[in-house]
Amino acid sequence: MPKITGYKTNDVRFPTSLTGDGTDAMNTECDYSSAYVTLQTDTDLSGYGMTFTIGRGNDIVCAAIHQVADRLVGKDTEELFHDMGKTWDFMMADPQLRWIGPEKGVIHIASGAVNNALWDMYARSRKKPLWKLVADFTPEEIVRSAAFRYISDAITKEEALELLKSKEAGKKEREAKVRELGYPAYVTSAGWLGYTDEKVAHLTKEALQSGFNHFKMKVGASLSNDLRRGTLIRSIIDDPQFQPANLPPRDPNGEDLKGKNAGKTGCVLMIDANQVWDVNQAIEYVKGLESIRPWFIEEPTAPDDILGHASVRRALKPHGIGVATGEHAHNRMVFKQLLQAEAIDVVQIDSCRLAGVSEVLSVLLMAAKFGVPVCPHAGGVGLCEYVIHLSLIDYIAISGTMERNVLEYVDHLHEHFKTPCTINSRGRYNVPNGADEGYSIEMYQSSIDEYEWPNGSYWVGRRQQEEAEKKGLGLRGH
Numbered sequence: 001m002p003k004i005t006g007y008k009t010n011d012v013r014f015p016t017s018l019t020g021d022g023t024d025a026m027n028t029e030c031d032y033s034s035a036y037v038t039l040q041t042d043t044d045l046s047g048y049g050m051t052f053t054i055g056r057g058n059d060i061v062c063a064a065i066h067q068v069a070d071r072l073v074g075k076d077t078e079e080l081f082h083d084m085g086k087t088w089d090f091m092m093a094d095p096q097l098r099w100i101g102p103e104k105g106v107i108h109i110a111s112g113a114v115n116n117a118l119w120d121m122y123a124r125s126r127k128k129p130l131w132k133l134v135a136d137f138t139p140e141e142i143v144r145s146a147a148f149r150y151i152s153d154a155i156t157k158e159e160a161l162e163l164l165k166s167k168e169a170g171k172k173e174r175e176a177k178v179r180e181l182g183y184p185a186y187v188t189s190a191g192w193l194g195y196t197d198e199k200v201a202h203l204t205k206e207a208l209q210s211g212f213n214h215f216k217m218k219v220g221a222s223l224s225n226d227l228r229r230g231t232l233i234r235s236i237i238d239d240p241q242f243q244p245a246n247l248p249p250r251d252p253n254g255e256d257l258k259g260k261n262a263g264k265t266g267c268v269l270m271i272d273a274n275q276v277w278d279v280n281q282a283i284e285y286v287k288g289l290e291s292i293r294p295w296f297i298e299e300p301t302a303p304d305d306i307l308g309h310a311s312v313r314r315a316l317k318p319h320g321i322g323v324a325t326g327e328h329a330h331n332r333m334v335f336k337q338l339l340q341a342e343a344i345d346v347v348q349i350d351s352c353r354l355a356g357v358s359e360v361l362s363v364l365l366m367a368a369k370f371g372v373p374v375c376p377h378a379g380g381v382g383l384c385e386y387v388i389h390l391s392l393i394d395y396i397a398i399s400g401t402m403e404r405n406v407l408e409y410v411d412h413l414h415e416h417f418k419t420p421c422t423i424n425s426r427g428r429y430n431v432p433n434g435a436d437e438g439y440s441i442e443m444y445q446s447s448i449d450e451y452e453w454p455n456g457s458y459w460v461g462r463r464q465q466e467e468a469e470k471k472g473l474g475l476r477g478h
């Protein structure tokens with residue numbers, strides 16, 4: 001049986017700040033980065049994982065990954081796989097590392113990278129993509145794999161088991177359906193703050209032609225600017241002339257669009273403030289955007305402010321605008337409270353801010369119990385590759401529904417992955433199907449060699465170029 005013999009990390013940074021990709025009201029210069037880990041065994045079996053950052057500090061996460069991964073060295077993989085919930089507890093239980101969390105911040109996202117790598121290895125060892133490994137589990141196995149500590153006041157293991165058993169009957173049909181149709185998606189990349197109106201209009205039209213009908217726009221830097229851009233996007237998505245000719249018209253009053261403020265073409269707009277406001281400011285600002293009819297405001301305020309989100313939701317309800325959050329919710333307890341406080345309409349888990357698949361499973365179970373749809377956060381680098389697996393697990397085995405869900409999609413940086421996610425002509429994610437792709441997160445060695453910080457060929461070349469420019473401008477010695 002394979003034993004874990006070691007690990008290595010790579011600090012990989014992509015220079016996305018040069019193009020304005022990923023810009024929002026809070027994050028203005030993002031170099032999308034991956035704190036990447038490879039778990040090695042004494043056989044050919046490896047596991048790949050990562051967590052996402054936006055540049056500086058990625059080296060700190062890599063250092064934390066070393067600390068966490070070290071706990072797995074010498075362990076028998078089959079023993080770890082046999083009870084992934086117990087394994088997760090073990091990974092989180094180092095008393096000295098726990099002090100620098102607990103279960104939050106750098107140490108937690110590092111734990112996410114390592115837990116994901118272990119799940120990737122598990123799926124590869126069974127010759128299944130990750131989603132299929134978990135979707136084929138018995139209800140008992142899913143419950144055993146989840147992180148249950150501290151959430152039994154919201155969902156007990158017995159309740160989770162009952163919920164999963166009630167979904168057993170339809171699993172095969174759902175799997176067949178999503179393989180045929182794909183999983184619903186939405187685009188964010190049309191609405192970054194750093195883009196000109198021309199670029200926004202062009203990208204929105206392009207996304208419509210690709211089959212998308214949910215669009216997200218970044219807001220929060222200037223109300224008049226947001227209103228202008230929102231009105232521009234609505235004018236395009238609501239206009240029948242820009243709808244794709246190859247797809248049947250959508251019913252704006254259909255079940256899948258109820259409560260989403262869809263326009264007459266069945267298109268939906270969402271807005272995302274990336275935490276810029278205080279609670280009352282959020283309420284006033286978003287009321288000012290009522291005319292662009294968003295389905296929800298995402299991250300209106302500080303991600304830890306559960307009662308603040310509840311206040312925003314209560315205040316915006318009469319205006320028909322919902323609240324979504326979760327990409328910075330750092331553990332299952334935050335989601336538990338957001339659900340218990342009725343603070344959100346949409347759960348936006350992040351695949352590697354939560355500490356890996358085991359903790360994600362516990363949030364999927366809670367969301368299913370509370371009846372709140374899960375629309376995972378993605379984009380960045382690697383997140384889209386990860387989250388399609390999580391949404392498939394949610395649909396096939398846990399919530400049993402995908403009709404109202406939408407999974408974030410951004411068309412950036414997929415080319416660095418060996419098994420990149422893909423979108424079909426209906427604007428939906430295809431189902432990953434490789435027997436050896438695990439959690440789909442293995443990067444090309446050539447991409448690592450090029451973009452590793454600080455000595456990858458790209459970064460060396462860029463420093464040389466900057467030096468040359470300085471000299472050319474006569475700045476030397478001044």
Ligand SMILES: [Mg+2]
Nearest residue numbers: 272298299327
């Ligand atoms: Mg967001």
